[in-house]
Amino acid sequence: MRGALGLAFSLMTIQAQGHDHSRCVVDDRDREVCLHNAARRIATLSPGATELTYAAGAGDQVVAVVSYSDYPPEAKEVASVGSHTRIDLEALVGLAPDLVIGWVTGNPAEQLETLEALGMPVFYIEPRTVEDVAYTIERLARLAGTEPAGQRVAESFRTGMADLASRYGERAPVRTFYQVWDEPLMSVNNDHLIGQVVQLCGGVNVFGDQRRLVPRLDDEAVLAANPEAIIAGGMGEENRHWLTHWEQYSNLTAVAAESLYFVPPSLIQRPTPRLLEGAQILCDKLEQSRQKRRAS
Numbered sequence: 001m002r003g004a005l006g007l008a009f010s011l012m013t014i015q016a017q018g019h020d021h022s023r024c025v026v027d028d029r030d031r032e033v034c035l036h037n038a039a040r041r042i043a044t045l046s047p048g049a050t051e052l053t054y055a056a057g058a059g060d061q062v063v064a065v066v067s068y069s070d071y072p073p074e075a076k077e078v079a080s081v082g083s084h085t086r087i088d089l090e091a092l093v094g095l096a097p098d099l100v101i102g103w104v105t106g107n108p109a110e111q112l113e114t115l116e117a118l119g120m121p122v123f124y125i126e127p128r129t130v131e132d133v134a135y136t137i138e139r140l141a142r143l144a145g146t147e148p149a150g151q152r153v154a155e156s157f158r159t160g161m162a163d164l165a166s167r168y169g170e171r172a173p174v175r176t177f178y179q180v181w182d183e184p185l186m187s188v189n190n191d192h193l194i195g196q197v198v199q200l201c202g203g204v205n206v207f208g209d210q211r212r213l214v215p216r217l218d219d220e221a222v223l224a225a226n227p228e229a230i231i232a233g234g235m236g237e238e239n240r241h242w243l244t245h246w247e248q249y250s251n252l253t254a255v256a257a258e259s260l261y262f263v264p265p266s267l268i269q270r271p272t273p274r275l276l277e278g279a280q281i282l283c284d285k286l287e288q289s290r291q292k293r294r295a296s
Helices: 002-020 047-055 073-077 089-094 109-117 130-144 147-168 193-200 219-225 241-248 275-295
Strands: 023-026 032-035 042-044 062-064 099-103 122-125 174-179 203-205 229-232 260-262
Touching: 023 130, 042 047, 047 062, 047 073, 047 099, 047 122, 047 130, 089 109, 099 109, 099 130, 109 122, 122 130, 130 147, 130 193, 147 193, 147 275, 174 193, 174 219, 174 275, 193 203, 193 275, 229 241, 229 275, 241 260, 260 275
Parallel strands: 042 062, 042 099, 099 122, 174 203, 174 229, 229 260
Antiparallel strands: 023 032
């Protein structure tokens, strides 16, 4: 009996300790995710989730990533478990993660539900604003037990973006077309994070009032909008070929002003701290358009 009571007391103590040290955060599906202990084996199921987890100071705890998880460089050495659209569940389960970072609209819902059914905590992310990026880093740091590192990165990002908004937000507006894809031709509206960066830099997104977050367009729509600046990411960090397409339209204001600009896509199209660098480049490009306007 004494042994049984001792065991019961020990279990109660362990449970109480676990409760006292539980780590709870609300994810981007408004679900509360709680861990009794800081995650030590993390699976990140999108390139953005990988980058955010490293930014939160938890890179050493990442045991699984998906294809195109190429930043920071050490992430390329971590075991890959497929792509964000089709996860190799057997490989992932074999790595025994104690936390899975899922992408709300990018990962197959049924696969993440399978992981949850197996008892794996899944934390869903979908940063849609500048503040969301910082807050996601803070929440990931909470789950990983790396709060000081995550807080530093989050605050540095907030400060940097606020500085850009203060410096450029009230400058003369520049009518801007941001090309997010080529076939089919796609842009972003003002609710999209890239659209928010355009506005932060003092740009006017010519397709900002579109209903869809990522509207599909054609050349005629761009010609009718007649932007003063065209910014494209392209496929790859050095590839500007999407911009050459527009050079055939010599009457387009952006073409006549030679305001066709490239921003490396990983810096502007991933909701991570590197968005600050991408935003600085975009702000610089729009400032060049202002200077060309004044010089003409």
